Amino acid sequence: MLLTFRRKFRFPRMMLFVFLAAVGIFMLLPIIFLVNNAFKPLNEMFLFPPRIFVQNPTMYNFEQMFLHSSAGVVPFSRYLFNSAVIATITTLAVIVVSTMAGYVLSKHRFHFKALIMGTVMIALMFTPETVSIPRYLIVSGLGLKDSYLAHVLPFLASPVAVFLMKQFIDQIPNSLIEAAKLDGAPDMYIFLRIIIPLTSPAVATAGIITFQIVYMDVEASSLYMTKETMKTLSYYAEAMTQNIPGVAQISIAAAIGLLMFVPNLIIFLIFQRKMIQTMLHSGVK
Amino acid sequence: MKTVTRIEAAARKPSAPSGYRARIVRFLRECWADRLSYLFLAPFLLSFICFIIVPVALAMLLSLTSFNGFEFPRFIGVSNFIYMFTQDVVFMKHTIPNTLKFAIIVGPGGYILSFVLAWLIHQLPRSIRDYFSLAVYAPSIMATSVALTMVWTAAFSGDSVGYLNNILLSLGLIESPQLWLQDPKYLMTFMIIVTLWTNMGVGFLAMLGGLQTVNTELYEAGRIDGIKNSLQEVYYITIPSMKPQMLFSAVMAIVSAIKAGSISSGLSGMAITPQYAGHVINNHIYDYAFLRYEWGYASALSVVLLLMSYAIMRLSYKLFGTKEDE
Numbered sequence: 152m153l154l155t156f157r158r159k160f161r162f163p164r165m166m167l168f169v170f171l172a173a174v175g176i177f178m179l180l181p182i183i184f185l186v187n188n189a190f191k192p193l194n195e196m197f198l199f200p201p202r203i204f205v206q207n208p209t210m211y212n213f214e215q216m217f218l219h220s221s222a223g224v225v226p227f228s229r230y231l232f233n234s235a236v237i238a239t240i241t242t243l244a245v246i247v248v249s250t251m252a253g254y255v256l257s258k259h260r261f262h263f264k265a266l267i268m269g270t271v272m273i274a275l276m277f278t279p280e281t282v283s284i285p286r287y288l289i290v291s292g293l294g295l296k297d298s299y300l301a302h303v304l305p306f307l308a309s310p311v312a313v314f315l316m317k318q319f320i321d322q323i324p325n326s327l328i329e330a331a332k333l334d335g336a337p338d339m340y341i342f343l344r345i346i347i348p349l350t351s352p353a354v355a356t357a358g359i360i361t362f363q364i365v366y367m368d369v370e371a372s373s374l375y376m377t378k379e380t381m382k383t384l385s386y387y388a389e390a391m392t393q394n395i396p397g398v399a400q401i402s403i404a405a406a407i408g409l410l411m412f413v414p415n416l417i418i419f420l421i422f423q424r425k426m427i428q429t430m431l432h433s434g435v436k
Numbered sequence: 437m438k439t440v441t442r443i444e445a446a447a448r449k450p451s452a453p454s455g456y457r458a459r460i461v462r463f464l465r466e467c468w469a470d471r472l473s474y475l476f477l478a479p480f481l482l483s484f485i486c487f488i489i490v491p492v493a494l495a496m497l498l499s500l501t502s503f504n505g506f507e508f509p510r511f512i513g514v515s516n517f518i519y520m521f522t523q524d525v526v527f528m529k530h531t532i533p534n535t536l537k538f539a540i541i542v543g544p545g546g547y548i549l550s551f552v553l554a555w556l557i558h559q560l561p562r563s564i565r566d567y568f569s570l571a572v573y574a575p576s577i578m579a580t581s582v583a584l585t586m587v588w589t590a591a592f593s594g595d596s597v598g599y600l601n602n603i604l605l606s607l608g609l610i611e612s613p614q615l616w617l618q619d620p621k622y623l624m625t626f627m628i629i630v631t632l633w634t635n636m637g638v639g640f641l642a643m644l645g646g647l648q649t650v651n652t653e654l655y656e657a658g659r660i661d662g663i664k665n666s667l668q669e670v671y672y673i674t675i676p677s678m679k680p681q682m683l684f685s686a687v688m689a690i691v692s693a694i695k696a697g698s699i700s701s702g703l704s705g706m707a708i709t710p711q712y713a714g715h716v717i718n719n720h721i722y723d724y725a726f727l728r729y730e731w732g733y734a735s736a737l738s739v740v741l742l743l744m745s746y747a748i749m750r751l752s753y754k755l756f757g758t759k760e761d762e
Contacts, residue, residue: 167559167560170556171556172568174553174572175571175572176571178574178636179571181583181591181633182574185587188586199597200602200606201590203599247479248479248480252477252479252481255477261467261470261474262467262470270484273746273749274484276690276745278695280694280695280718283725284734284738285491285494285495285498285735289486289494304486305487308480310488313480392586405586408586408587411583412577415577415578416578423566423570424566427569429645430642430644430645430646431645432645433642433680435680435683435687435757
């Protein structure tokens with residue numbers, strides 16, 4: 152029985168593997184191109200017929216990027232610094248805020264809980280792009296323009312992170328919390344010592360999602376910031392690819408494209424398993 | 437009987453106001469007892485109200501005004517909406533058909549595609565699954581405008597150095613290089629291809645997670661009950677068991693379809709695409725908000741977009757929502 156079963160299924164599984172490998176390579180094509188392009192010397196970029204793989208890898212594009220920006224008003228390192236600070240602070244802040252909210256929404260009982268949860272559920276489909284004008288009015292109304300707060304605060308409320316967190320905390324047994332309460336543990340202790348360690352996969356997921364959004368965001372820099380020194384790497388990258396004419400543009404774009412992609416990839420690689428683990432509980436009921 | 441009720445009513449009457457008061461006092465006391473919960477919730481709630489609820493409400497208010505960003509908004513009722521549906525030729529002729537075409541293919545199409553891919557990957561042995569899911573997810577990480585512009589303009593560039601042109605030329609399928617991204621005939625097709633390629637995001641991961649939650653005993657039970665092939669298995673067992681995840685990724689699919697709308701300008705390199713070929717509602721909003729500074733009308737357009745996505749979300753709840761007793 153088992154043997155026939157195996158014989159029957161071996162061939163399709165091999166086919167499946169080959170098919171998925173083809174799909175995988177196809178999906179990875181833009182990334183392979185991105186990586187190779189960053190190390191191509193100029194003459195290879197305009198080679199005919201075009202090649203994906205680099206022949207003589209060079210760091211010329213990266214040198215070009217540093218050279219160009221050091222000649223500018225604001226050095227490249229300033230954009231990098233802004234991006235690093237903003238992405239780190241925002242990611243950490245979103246994690247703390249969302250875990251707190253998720254814990255309360257999952258384990259506490261209080262008035263308005265159903266109302267708040269319902270609003271969060273609707274807000275899951277919220278995209279900031281749709282209301283960029285009112286958000287701009289609010290940011291400038293609060294006097295946050297040209298401050299780091301305007302980079303951080305608008306991203307602080309993340310319905311997706313709160314929702315994932317709440318769903319994940321839902322499956323932590325109540326008895327665990329009650330037992331701790333019986334032993335006289337205060338709420339703060341329960342939160343810090345029981346909830347936080349148990350929710351690490353959800354924390355990682357919320358972190359990845361937020362980091363990606365913040366690191367790539369251009370809106371805050373282009374709408375809320377008038378000073379060049381307050382803008383981020385993603386804004387610089389976009390300005391770079393649009394404003395410099397000619398050959399230098401392509402060279403710098405190749406380098407900066409890779410630079411924008413790598414941190415995201417590294418973070419995703421580290422936390423991939425945790426992310427899928429979180430998704431086990433991501434269901435909307 | 438009557439007297440008793442009257443006496444009871446009389447007894448209740450003077451105490452009624454204090455009853456209300458007692459109720460309010462009790463309510464406040466309960467709120468005070470839950471103060472820690474509210475404290476924990478406060479940071480989220482404050483920023484949520486400030487940057488999500490209020491902007492949406494403001495957009496709705498502004499949609500009823502004429503507002504250029506400098507003078508104080510002037511109330512004009514629903515004229516913006518009337519103008520939108522009766523006089524805005526570009527909106528009716530290009531924006532709506534393009535948006536519908538794009539949304540219908542990218543939304544449900546991408547959703548089905550990510551389910552199929554997740555399901556196929558789930559059939560593989562656990563040890564190699566991660567590599568495949570990474571390969572499928574990775575393009576969505578690089579969906580930043582810079583990398584996007586660079587990769588796709590190189591791939592579909594209009595001269596013979598472009599990869600697609602080169603391949604098709606060498607195969608003899610076309611005779612001269614085509615301007616894929618600037619030609620109104622092709623732009624929409626490429627927008628859809630690129631979006632499908634780069635949009636296997638969180639929704640795809642949710643489906644992968646969902647597939648792992650399906651109770652494997654159900655498959656055996658199903659086989660005994662007469663399920664013959666994997667297609668039936670997917671339809672009768674897999675999808676019903678992972679309905680909650682299906683719903684979550686449906687919501688994520690809506691979000692990414694809305695976000696992906698602005699891709700047309702990234703690909704063609706123009707804010708307004710040639711002959712409005714790739715002009716979807718996002719471009720229309722951008723046009724009125726940041727090129728014409730008619731913020732009232734732009735807000736009206738955003739309200740329409742929000743209402744549309746809300747309606748689609750209700751629909752997906754209808755399709756995949758689980759009942760209370762399930």
